[in-house]
Amino acid sequence: MGVDIGNSTTEACVADVGESGQMAYLSAALGRTSGVKGTVDNVTGVADVVGRALSAAGRDLSEVSAVLVNEATPVISGLAMETITETVITESTMIGHNPETPGGVGLGVGTTVAFTDLPGCPSGCDVICVAGVGADFEDVAAGINGAVARGVRVVGAIVHADDANLIVNRLRTPVPVVDEVTLVDRVPLSMPAAVEVAEPGRTIRTLSNSYGIATVFGLDPEQTRMIAPVARSLVGNRSAVVIRTPTGDITGRRIPAGALTLIGEQAKRQVDVDAGADEIMATLRRVRPLTDAAGESGTHVGGMLARVRDTMADLTAMPYDAVRIQDVLAVDTFVPQRVTGGLAGEFALENAVALAAMVRTSKGPMELLAERLHERLGSDVLIGGVEADMALLGALTTPGTAKPVAILDLGGGSTDAAMAMEDADVHSVHLAGAGDLVTNLIDSELGLESREAAEEIKKFPLAKAESFFHIRLEDGTARFFDDPLPADAFARVVVLADGGMRPIRTRHSVERIRQVRRSAKQRVFVVNALRALEQVAPGGDIRRIGFVVVLGGSALDFEIPDMIAEAVAGFGIVCGTGNVRGTEGPRNAVATGLVAGYAAALGTSVEGR
Amino acid sequence: MGVDIGNSTTEACVADVGESGQMAYLSAALGRTSGVKGTVDNVTGVADVVGRALSAAGRDLSEVSAVLVNEATPVISGLAMETITETVITESTMIGHNPETPGGVGLGVGTTVAFTDLPGCPSGCDVICVAGVGADFEDVAAGINGAVARGVRVVGAIVHADDANLIVNRLRTPVPVVDEVTLVDRVPLSMPAAVEVAEPGRTIRTLSNSYGIATVFGLDPEQTRMIAPVARSLVGNRSAVVIRTPTGDITGRRIPAGALTLIGEQAKRQVDVDAGADEIMATLRRVRPLTDAAGESGTHVGGMLARVRDTMADLTAMPYDAVRIQDVLAVDTFVPQRVTGGLAGEFALENAVALAAMVRTSKGPMELLAERLHERLGSDVLIGGVEADMALLGALTTPGTAKPVAILDLGGGSTDAAMAMEDADVHSVHLAGAGDLVTNLIDSELGLESREAAEEIKKFPLAKAESFFHIRLEDGTARFFDDPLPADAFARVVVLADGGMRPIRTRHSVERIRQVRRSAKQRVFVVNALRALEQVAPGGDIRRIGFVVVLGGSALDFEIPDMIAEAVAGFGIVCGTGNVRGTEGPRNAVATGLVAGYAAALGTSVEGR
Amino acid sequence: MTPVIAVMVWCDPGLRSRRCMRDLTAGIEEEGVPYHLESGTGGSVELAYAAAQASGLGVGVGVDADGNVCVHHAKLPSDMPAVTGPASAARIIGHNAARLVVGVPLKQPDL
Amino acid sequence: MTPVIAVMVWCDPGLRSRRCMRDLTAGIEEEGVPYHLESGTGGSVELAYAAAQASGLGVGVGVDADGNVCVHHAKLPSDMPAVTGPASAARIIGHNAARLVVGVPLKQPDL
Ligand SMILES: Nc1ncnc2c1ncn2[C@@H]1O[C@H](COP(=O)(O)OP(=O)(O)O)[C@@H](O)[C@H]1O
């Protein structure tokens, strides 16, 4: 019986092994790992999986001659994310939100006047009417119509309620109206302003163009330079307001995120985190192998690494200072964040960097774990070979594989790889960043604030509920239902999870979510697969690998293995998802390897006799 | 009156100019350029535009004191595209097409047997039934049911007609069925085969995985290596068939496209076309400025350049050998192409490189053109300043602009740029590749075979007709109609062209088309904008440009200017679409510049008096 | 008879709150969807279901004498209305009746 | 009465070609859409329109005594059917009746 205790999953494999090493596999089982890998907390999980594997094989615990456990040095990873840009509006120069139902079409330029002050407006003025909290649409429309009748040119409106179309429908001459402006009371009055609403399906053209704004307000080049960031931030909106305040400004500032120090065996280098993921990873490549990493204290990255170290120290009961970071994966990401100073709850997509860090701890408690397992199960417990060797042995039971072979074990916290040449030693690496990082990226990039929702989005295809009785899957096919879908799923994007259809609370489209999902998988797994193969391949040359076998929980994903196969296709190697023992798919490699290794050793000793 | 004769468009600008240079703009007009720019064929087009501009200003031809024409050296561009990969199936190892309605779900593995031979099958066999042309679904289902009753295990079927669900619905035990296999008669019989159909919305998992195929057929590593390209080409399909033929193979071969020789003023370098666009453009950067380019004769690129030269020689009546290529833009693209040896009309996306080339001809016929214009219009015709100088003068009438300013003129055939520092000379460049290349890429990447459709896709937003009474725009908003849409628009992607809604004949989704459209604009205009600015900026440093004014027909596009603004945002410069004279948008810059230059010269001479 | 291409709003004549109807129709109008008012007696669900059958868009709203509001869809079973709520929620229910037609996710009440 | 969630196919009892009905229903079935056969007398457009009204999916097919086939949609004006064709095109018309339900572009006849 082989047992593989992973970070997330514990797997077992039962086999009959004859005296001279001949072997028949009987069954397999898997369950969640209890506690941190490699600690005595694992016992409950192991006992459970062992029990289920045995009952699947129709055998009893008393028949087990040996339980083989992998030599698991816990590899723990931590995650942190920090925004490196921030959008700030000082005074209110613009309203950049995108209400769902603005009213009217076109561009209006005039001076902002509170709706209640409209009656006092002299005729001949060009006016943008600002209607505050509680203003009734009929009153607003009547007020505007009245002012227009008196010769006041009301050319647009900014309103608090979701009333734009209601107002426009009641105007004698329709004008563009931007509604749902939450903080309308802070709109500066008596200032030149422009309101633009595009036709449905189109985006604004004047206020998103610096020279458009310059034309509207008659700006000189210096003033145009000041307003340029406003134009940029309005690109892609269906409606917008720009108000010309004397000192108002919008700034996209870079937050000094601090420097990351990467300490390698030979070299030590610093890199600014706000230089982005590519730069960080390039620096890492120059100092590899990494022995530790440190963040400038008092900066964001300092805080990030401190949090990672804290978690690690906590989890492993290691002293804080003994925690050594042995790999880092930096990923460029973005986070939807509320714009400071916005008037309508505007969000901006701020750039951010996510860091996954990997700590390899000492293999202290393994013997203790073996002992406790022995107490619990009764049978002999042997700590088997190195995890990577065992995984390779198990992977080679996949039909169609041969050495030189590399495995890619795509887990939750780490991406592990190992490579076996015809007769050379096994090389292996543990890289930071895997399934959990993908889940985190999906969660934060879509602003879901729910890891469960993000995990489901990662694992299952999307669809949109197009009516009460049918959904359209992300590939365009339709599926019909006899019973009506719940109203809260209507027109929403849903995930087709195993447990049924789950609506996602977001305004994002199917395509947008799909794109975030695929790009997160790309940024984590494709990047890590290439990094890992490069590090285990002889001479760093991926072309010298004959076969790549993809294993682990994330190899069950419906698109990650395809993406990796695509990425390595150019190297002339065979890459596919493992099928351990021709039956287990990408699961059970280490457990199978433990048994196979044990049997082979028996065989050798029999031959040697 | 200023007149700008462009490659596609002729524009005019009418102004009153006082004795000392004071000036009042009266009107503008534009029309298609008649004939090749800079030749006497232009006269008709000019006369027409001049007439319309005058009548818009309420003036008469006799009142015109001077017609100012730009000094137009014709800049002509040519396009060619060549695939550099080809997918070939030798014998029939796979059926990689994606029928819309396959039947059943799962994987079946057995030996291929013609439907008519089913009765002769011994019981106990695992069989894939192959039903040819004319086989009726009831007969096929009855035949399979009969065979199964006799103990023949029919585990899947491959059929000619669109009958998969009809057959599966009539089977006592449903099996996966792939239908619409056009050349079903060529499916090899008595061979081991596997049929896989995924659930709706999912893609196949076994046959798209090399080790999946290896497991199914018990392949050894060498055989697995042979079959790996088959697995790769099935990634993303909902259904597939793989047949194990002794020698069958699928190859994605690279077509030796030949070498391109780029001859610069100082250096000369060769680059293989199949190295891709980035490599070609990097080589070009090293030899710049380019004086000519040549393609290895007898190769694809030789043919491409010969075609470009031919067209140029034809258009300009220059001798073939005098044609000098002065810029090249290479773009990576792909072309959907029928797979050689496919059994069901399979298409593969083959890689290709598109080359746009730019030829600058001598300014021979300009004087002749001026003379003919004089004859036709009566008034004085003056050949004005250099086109780039005039465009800059005109661009500076955009509110909010000042020197140092650069213009980007996004035309049909070329992307032109010019830069004016405070008091330095004007630098200008003409780069190959603009709106026409974007249209071509859209046409070929989507396999439309219609330039008109591609041009509309380029210019207008997309929507999908979701019912007879409403469409959903690409941004997700819905639009309703009182009159029903035609049935041929139903469920199709439509373009919201000026002339109304136009259905596109393709299976591509809105998102796919949108992505191709945006990526084509990116690959041509963003690449060229950066190339152009780098070449005209002082010291090649884009940061030293203060303002960028985007002009030309393609500046009217609903997303190109935003993309360019986004791309240059990092350089701290102001970039936006021009608004010539505060009224003309990105049009009429050269014509306006001609008049402004004339007036300024008058003013100087008045002052000088 | 071609059905009216509008959301059908059927209201019990016993309803006294003018406010409720005004909010309801304002919500529909703001979403840009046409509606058609008629009166009819009965419970809100009953009225809504009948209104949905009569609507060319398949969406009906029923308002009973007490101002209870119900949105129904022609293809839903009669006892499974899409949305129900009190008169105080009429504005948002109006938006949501229209959104069933437009095919965008329903508006959530501000919390 | 809840309408039948199926494409309604109404056929004139005078039709003699069994082939036509078999092709038609095969087309609908292959697309994975349920259908429901009934007989009724009249022209194909008339039958199709009435069938569409009776269909919970809003799609009806009418076949007259001569085998002319018509597909109608409940919301289309009665004189503007979605698809019409002869008995020889029944298979493809069946596909297209179903595709109106499924919401995928209509199948073009092989040329
Ligand atoms: N069906 C699935 N599709 C995609 N990802 C999956 C699936 N099942 C598990 N995972 C992912 O696999 C990861 C855990 O992998 P596993 O190999 O069990 O971890 P470990 O190696 O750390 O024990 C998690 O990130 C989880 O989301």
Ligand SMILES: Nc1ncnc2c1ncn2[C@@H]1O[C@H](COP(=O)(O)OP(=O)(O)O)[C@@H](O)[C@H]1O
């Ligand atoms: N509204 C529009 N949106 C996008 N592209 C446009 C639009 N109008 C014209 N174009 C494109 O502009 C190009 C022609 O630009 P133009 O400046 O007229 O050419 P030239 O400078 O060669 O005379 C063509 O590729 C055409 O497709």
Ligand SMILES: [Mg+2]
């Ligand atoms: Mg609104």
Ligand SMILES: [Mg+2]
């Ligand atoms: Mg089919």
